[in-house]
Amino acid sequence: MAHLLRGKQAGIQKDFSAGLDPQLFALDEVARYGINSQISALAYDPVQSLLAVGTNDTQFGGGQIYVFGQSRVSVVLPLPRKSSVKSIQFVADKIVCVDSKNELSVFSLESSRILSTYTPPGSVTALLTDPTLDFALVGLQNGEIVAYDLDRQHPAPLRIPNLWRQQYPKSRLTSVITLALHPRDIGSLLIGYNAGAVIYSFKVDKATKFFQYELPPGAPGGDSDPTASSIRRYPRLTQAIWHPTGTFVLTGHEDSSLVAWDPKDGRKVLARTIQDINVDEPGGAAAIRGATPGTFALKCPLFRIAWCSTENPDDTGLLIAGGTPTTSIEKGLTFIDLGQTPNYTTSSWQILSQYLEKPKRQHTLPTPPNAEVVDFCLIPRRSPHYAGSHDPIAVIALLASGELVTLSFPSGHAINPTNQLHASMSYVHPFVIHIDLAFVERTRWLGMVENRSKGPPILNGGAEAKHSMMRYANRNILQAAHADGTVRMWDLGHGDEIENQKMIQIDMARAVGRSDSVDISKMSMSGATGELAVGLRTGEVAIFRWGHNRDYGKEIRHVEARGFGLESIRDRAEPGVKEGLLPLTMFEGQGHVTALKMSDVGFAAAGFQHGTLVVIDLRGPAVICQAGLDEFGNQSKRGTFRRSNSQTQTNAEWPTCIKFGVMSLESEGYSSILLFVGTNLGRLATFKLLPESNGGYGVKFVGSSALEGRIITIAPIDAELGDPAEATQPAVAGLREGHKINGVVLIVTTSGVKIFRPPAAKGAHKTFDEVFCDSAAVVRYQAAGYALLGLFGDGTAKIYSIPALKHIASANVRHILDVRRFAEAVVTPTGDMVGWTGPSEIALLNVWGTGSDLTRSLDKLLNIEALIPPRPTISNVQWMTGTLHVTPADMDALIGGPNRPPSKRMVEQRRAEEEQQRAMKRSATAGSSSGEKEDEGYWAYMQRQMQERTQNLNIMGDSMDKVEESSSNWADDVNKFVSKQKKKAVMGFVGSKLGF
Numbered sequence: 001m002a003h004l005l006r007g008k009q010a011g012i013q014k015d016f017s018a019g020l021d022p023q024l025f026a027l028d029e030v031a032r033y034g035i036n037s038q039i040s041a042l043a044y045d046p047v048q049s050l051l052a053v054g055t056n057d058t059q060f061g062g063g064q065i066y067v068f069g070q071s072r073v074s075v076v077l078p079l080p081r082k083s084s085v086k087s088i089q090f091v092a093d094k095i096v097c098v099d100s101k102n103e104l105s106v107f108s109l110e111s112s113r114i115l116s117t118y119t120p121p122g123s124v125t126a127l128l129t130d131p132t133l134d135f136a137l138v139g140l141q142n143g144e145i146v147a148y149d150l151d152r153q154h155p156a157p158l159r160i161p162n163l164w165r166q167q168y169p170k171s172r173l174t175s176v177i178t179l180a181l182h183p184r185d186i187g188s189l190l191i192g193y194n195a196g197a198v199i200y201s202f203k204v205d206k207a208t209k210f211f212q213y214e215l216p217p218g219a220p221g222g223d224s225d226p227t228a229s230s231i232r233r234y235p236r237l238t239q240a241i242w243h244p245t246g247t248f249v250l251t252g253h254e255d256s257s258l259v260a261w262d263p264k265d266g267r268k269v270l271a272r273t274i275q276d277i278n279v280d281e282p283g284g285a286a287a288i289r290g291a292t293p294g295t296f297a298l299k300c301p302l303f304r305i306a307w308c309s310t311e312n313p314d315d316t317g318l319l320i321a322g323g324t325p326t327t328s329i330e331k332g333l334t335f336i337d338l339g340q341t342p343n344y345t346t347s348s349w350q351i352l353s354q355y356l357e358k359p360k361r362q363h364t365l366p367t368p369p370n371a372e373v374v375d376f377c378l379i380p381r382r383s384p385h386y387a388g389s390h391d392p393i394a395v396i397a398l399l400a401s402g403e404l405v406t407l408s409f410p411s412g413h414a415i416n417p418t419n420q421l422h423a424s425m426s427y428v429h430p431f432v433i434h435i436d437l438a439f440v441e442r443t444r445w446l447g448m449v450e451n452r453s454k455g456p457p458i459l460n461g462g463a464e465a466k467h468s469m470m471r472y473a474n475r476n477i478l479q480a481a482h483a484d485g486t487v488r489m490w491d492l493g494h495g496d497e498i499e500n501q502k503m504i505q506i507d508m509a510r511a512v513g514r515s516d517s518v519d520i521s522k523m524s525m526s527g528a529t530g531e532l533a534v535g536l537r538t539g540e541v542a543i544f545r546w547g548h549n550r551d552y553g554k555e556i557r558h559v560e561a562r563g564f565g566l567e568s569i570r571d572r573a574e575p576g577v578k579e580g581l582l583p584l585t586m587f588e589g590q591g592h593v594t595a596l597k598m599s600d601v602g603f604a605a606a607g608f609q610h611g612t613l614v615v616i617d618l619r620g621p622a623v624i625c626q627a628g629l630d631e632f633g634n635q636s637k638r639g640t641f642r643r644s645n646s647q648t649q650t651n652a653e654w655p656t657c658i659k660f661g662v663m664s665l666e667s668e669g670y671s672s673i674l675l676f677v678g679t680n681l682g683r684l685a686t687f688k689l690l691p692e693s694n695g696g697y698g699v700k701f702v703g704s705s706a707l708e709g710r711i712i713t714i715a716p717i718d719a720e721l722g723d724p725a726e727a728t729q730p731a732v733a734g735l736r737e738g739h740k741i742n743g744v745v746l747i748v749t750t751s752g753v754k755i756f757r758p759p760a761a762k763g764a765h766k767t768f769d770e771v772f773c774d775s776a777a778v779v780r781y782q783a784a785g786y787a788l789l790g791l792f793g794d795g796t797a798k799i800y801s802i803p804a805l806k807h808i809a810s811a812n813v814r815h816i817l818d819v820r821r822f823a824e825a826v827v828t829p830t831g832d833m834v835g836w837t838g839p840s841e842i843a844l845l846n847v848w849g850t851g852s853d854l855t856r857s858l859d860k861l862l863n864i865e866a867l868i869p870p871r872p873t874i875s876n877v878q879w880m881t882g883t884l885h886v887t888p889a890d891m892d893a894l895i896g897g898p899n900r901p902p903s904k905r906m907v908e909q910r911r912a913e914e915e916q917q918r919a920m921k922r923s924a925t926a927g928s929s930s931g932e933k934e935d936e937g938y939w940a941y942m943q944r945q946m947q948e949r950t951q952n953l954n955i956m957g958d959s960m961d962k963v964e965e966s967s968s969n970w971a972d973d974v975n976k977f978v979s980k981q982k983k984k985a986v987m988g989f990v991g992s993k994l995g996f
Contacts, residue, residue, distance in 0.1 A: 010758050011744055016722035017801035017808065023638025025799055025809035028849025029816060030495040030832075033478075034427035034841035036834040038402040042377035046384050047131070047866050049461035051377075051396075053425075054085025060818075060838030065097060065107070069462025071501050073859045076110045082106055090384070091129040093862055094150055096136050098127050103585030104138060106150055116153040118228040120146055126255040128179035128185070132888040134873045134903050143193060147895050151903040159602060163200060163207040164193045171195055172195060178240045183313070183386045184872045184897075187886035187894075188663030190249060193241030194845030197251050199263055202894045203884050209266045211251060213259050218282030220321075222257030222273045223299050237418055238302055238689055244309040244316050247344050248356075252302040256323045260356050265665045269327070270356045273299075273325045274334050277357050298326050303374045307407075308389040313383075313872070314341040314769065315645045317359075317410065319395065333365040333373055333397060335410050365395070368430070368484070369422045372400045378409070379458055385871055394458060398826050398933070402840075403430045408455070410971060418505040420458050423490050426480065426503070427840045435842065436494070437826040437834055438525035440630070442499075445475045445491065448530055450504045453576035461866075465858035469497040476828060476844075479532070485509035485518030487534060488527070489581075492834065492844055497852055504581055508534050509527075511542045511572050511583040513558060522593045528600035531618070532581055535593025542569065543598075543618065544581040564876045565623030566616070585621045587614060594651035596675075597658035601732045603689065603697075605675060607655025613677060615689075616701050625687075625699035628657050629677075630654050630687055632701045653681045660727035661716030662735065663743025666757045671741045674726055674758065675699065679713025682749055686759035703759030708767075709749035712823075715778045717755075719744050722786045724778070746788065746802070753788065755801040755803050766805040768792070774822035778802065779831040781848045789831065789847060791822045797833065797847060812826040816843055 040063070041054035050069050057063040063084040063495050065077040079085070083099040090096075094115070095107040100509040104118045104127075126139030127314055127561040128291075133153040143162030148155055178192035187201040190209075197210035215221045222235065239252030248269065249261040257279055260269040271280035303322040309315055318336040339360040342351050365374055368376035397405045406415040406427065417429045428513040451648055455923045476492040485508040491498050509518040511534075522535040532544040555575050569583040591609030598604050604616040615625035630653070657678035664671045665686070675687040679785040685704040718741055725731070737873075744763070747754045756763020776790035779799075787808060788800040795814025817825065817835040825835035833845040863989045874885055892900065 009478070010718075010989045011761070012719050012803040014720070014722065014757070015685070015801065015804065016786040017804070018419065019801075020781060020787055020801070020808060022809040022866075024781060024784070024832075025811065025847055026849050026851040027811045027813065028846045028851065029491070029855055030494075030844045030849075031855045032837065032841060032843050033424050033492070033856050034062065034432075034838075035066065035424060036838055036841045037396055039404070039428065041085050041088045042396060042398060043088045043090055044374065044377050044379055044388065044396075045461075046380045046382055046388075047640040047868055048090070048861070048863055049459055050109075050504070050861060051091070051421075051425075051459055052088050052090065054088045057082055057100065061841070065095065066424065067095070067109075067112075067462075067861055067993055068425060068459060069859070069861060070457065070460050072098075072423065073459075073462030073464055073499065073860055073861070074422055074424060075462075075857045075859055076855075077107050077112065079282070080114060080117055084624060086124070087127045089127060089129045090131075091133075091136070092131055094869060096127065096129055096150065098124050098138075104136065104321065106153070110864075112857070112859075112861060118148050118155065120148075123487065123793075126176045126179045126192075129362075130181055130188075130871075130888075133866045133891055133895075135891075137179055139179050141173075141175045142177060143174045145176060145179070145191070147894060149900070151341065152896075152901065156895050157897045160191075163191065163198045164195055164210075166450050167198075167207065167210055168195070177237060180240060180242055180387060181248050181676045183242050183244055184246055184874050186871060186888060186891055187887065188240055190240055192237050192251065193807065194236045194238075195291075196237055196625055196675050197240045197261075199249070202891065203886060209263060210261075211249065211261045211266060211269070213251060213253055213268075215280055218319050219280050221279055222253060222255035222274075224276075225255075225278070235322075240316060241305055241307050241387065243307055243341070244313040244390065247339065247341055248262070249306065249308060250318070251304050254301065255339060256302055257297040258302075258318070258320075258323075260303070265384070266618075269969065270353050272357070273363075274320060274336070275325075289594070300324055300326060300372065300728075302787045304376055306376075306378060306387070306389045308378065308392055309386060311385065311391045312340075313390065315339065315935075316341060318408075319376070319378070319389075321376055321397070330364055330366065331370065331372055332367040332412070333376060333395065333407070335363055335365060336414070337361045337363075337410065351503070356794070361525075363412065365397075365407050365410075366414075367397060367399065367405050367407075371403070373397045373405075374400050380442065383869060393456070399648035401431075403428050404430070406458075408769075408988065415458075416452075416454065416505070418452070418454075418488055418503045419907075420454065421505065423460070424489055424841075426482075427842075431840060432480045433483050434520055434523065435824065435826070435834070436479045436523045436525070437828060438477045438479065438527050438828075439474045439828055440477045440525070440527040440530065441474055442471070444476060444530055446500050448504060449500060449502050450580040452505070452574075452580065461861065461863060463711070463863075464858070467495070467497040469499070470494055473830070474527065475500075476830075476832060476834070477525065477527075479523045480828040480836070481508075481520035481523060485520065487520065487523065487532075489532075489684065492832075494830070494832065495844075495846070498528040506532065506544050506581050506583075507574055508536070508542060510574060511544075511569055512536070512540050512586065513569075513572065515571045519592075522606075522729060524596045524598040524604075526598045526600050530581070530604075531584075531598055531604075533596050533604050533606070534704060535596045537592035539589040539591055539593065539608060541583045541587045541589065541593060541596065541604075541614070543586070543604060543621070544615070545584045545618075546580070547582050547701055549573045549577050549582055550580050551575065563622075564620050566621055585616075585619075587616065587623065589614060591654075594680075595655040595658045597660065599660040599727050600729055601660070601673070601727050602659060603673075603675075603727075605658045605660075605677070607658060607677065608654075611652065611654050613655060613685075615675065617697050620696070622696065624697055629655070629679065629683075629685065632704065635831070651681060656680050657711050657714050657742065659714035661725050661743065662727050662731040662743045662749075663716055663718075663758075665759060666761050669740070671735060671739065671743075673732060674716070675736070676716070676758070677746060678714055678747065680710045682707040682709050682711060684711060684714070684745075684758075705758075707747060707749050707752070707754055707758040709751035709772075710745060711749050712773065713748035713776045715746040715748075717744050717778065717786075717802070718742070744803075746778060748773060748788070749791065749810065749886040750774070753800070753805060755805070764803060764805065766800070775825045775827055775835075777827035777829065779827065779829055779847070781831060789827055789833075791817075791825050791827070791835070792832065795818065795819045797845075799847065811847070814846065816845065845863065932994075 037058045039054040043052040055068040085099040087098045106115045122140035128137040145156040176195040182188035187202045189877040191198045235253035237256040245292040258273045300322040306319045320334045375398040379394040383390040472780045489504040518539040567584045573582045591976035595607035659676045673689040677685045688700045752767040754765040772793045779789045798810040821836040831847045
């Protein structure tokens, strides 16, 4: 019966929740943003312009693959089993993945679904694909290599044995570490075992060259360990890659050595590290001193090496992650610019060695301090060939912490991910430490399009699915504060069509004038004006306002200008922003900011940990109130559910929640602009904002009320209509005309809720049983009415009626949201809930749904008109010297065997040709005739293809014999010609001496 009396006690005569039925309360998971777990793999496809991100299986989420395209294009591909992503690669219209359970999965870019899975006969240690092949080569822990037919979705007959074991029978267990096809000769495969590297020829089906890195006694090696230099060593191999034209082979080893080899004769060209050269020779590089005397510094392992090139494949450089001393202060990626590759045919051995020994330049692509790069993904401009390292425009580096850094290549300048990468990528670029949500008017948000200088877009692929449009709904604008002091704002949407998909960014570090100790604690954005207030843990509060940058393109020096308790920071706007949210003014407080509110009517209020309250009038701007909460006293009319405790009274008190409203106070016949401040001790202080004779405003304390528990939500309510009684622009304008709002405030604490007339009426209250409330707000469902929605510590979302505070319904959300971070969740007036699911992912839920999961994306990834460019081939000189030209079609026969049916791509192409021929035949004249192949049926065509494949294998074998014979004859002719020329030269010399 208590709920029947609460309405009268609160001074509300109507039931604002009368139209709400428990059946309306059904939870929809609308969308997810961010990355669910730690990133483990990256891949980029320059043809489709898509980026794939794989994650590990952790307590926060299972391993899955995110595929991102332009703007908001995003598709999530879950793995078939609970496991982590080890490797992902794009192959034409597919994505191939190897997980931690050694299962190979093939996904379709066209349907965004899994096509097939394959479990190889052993542990998978390496994966190789090529855009022009329908096969995936899988390296196993036992040293063997098997092939999987991606098109026919079954294992291929090719099986390469452990070549290293065949050459060195006494070697220990050798696993395949890396696989790489020759950039131009697709018939040559570089296999990296942990003991050395091997070049395997598909043409002759055998190994042609072996490379083993040996350090004689006295050689320092890559790690320059003086304790081990007296013995002969064979550092284990960790990397094996080709030069972009196949001129060299480079192997990386566990001692951080980089060894270049000649793939033609197998000789070692040079052994070096990032810092030293000739580390394989006795008495070479000296050990790097450690942090203390008498010690030497260890080196980071070589995590990843890429041999990059410009548009000219002969202009190359090495991009290296790792390999630097652990004592090095400067971390990042190392780029060794080697310059133009010398002509192998005409260059001496010394020239080839100096090319690797003396690069043009060497520099570091910087990353954040103390951040170690463990992997990277190059962003080529166009070509998917050359192992994805041809003419890259940027590089995305994966740090050991799981964060991402995007750098330009080769300069190493940081690339801002704002409006370059998908919004979900920004959650790890760097990590988001705090979020808030603003309910911004649609027309205001449509006009907030930032004009910022930026480079060419990185992702252009995919097409977004169409959604319904909510033209009259305010927008859910998320503010995400990052660890580096940047704040990015963008539209979360309501599961509808997002009209303005652009991001807005502000740099708090630049606004306060320093790069360290920029830890954002609170944010607040006005839904009507778009103004933003940001507070730091060090006490600064900066305010940003939309406008044009008068110093666009100029880096100017800050001139300190203080007045009215504030410092102007207009000259700290980013030079690259022409129009956007620009810094306006800053207040320097004491203690970190614990509460912050930006109103819609030109006021901002901030609370600090030392108990200070500051109110700023943005019309000046000027500080109109700065006082401690203890100055306003603790005299208050106690609420009905606060227990007296002298120990509590002596505890430190600070603001935890601030709200602006417009209503009439108890026993007053007019309305005013009110400021409500809730504290950690459960005290609600009420202030009036009154106009003064000088045109400004003053702040007057009018009373307080004591409640039980920390105040988390303050909601002013119109007692007659149930609408929010917040300080909006129309409400404040109505004060001039004498409009009166009979209002109450609904206060939610961690232990209960109370509705009363401010500043200190008795009102009605309800205590939450055996559970604490972490976040709450008053929500509305269409025209059915208002209710109180809260997230509770038992993992449920509960809804209560207003004003009776009767429980209506509840739903379990612990399977979606992280209960430990409920206090950071945000509840919107439309019934949306935004909360954390893990360290770097949030979920958008709506309580007025149908109980459905709406997170599956309908975006399209595949652009069928984007064609893969032809694969680079061998040069004429290589062909003349005896190198057999093998095409991808030949590789289909070599790997798939003569009995492999035509690929699906060939079948579809044939069907399209037949359809085109039939259309031409119908439109042709009656006397026209068609060829035999035009009348050929589909199954006849497949039979002919199989016969042609068998013939091609025989022809290729005959061609190899003919090439060998031709090469031998050509060499004999050359020798005869050279001998003849020498004879003529000698005879001519003798004749000239004799006077002939």
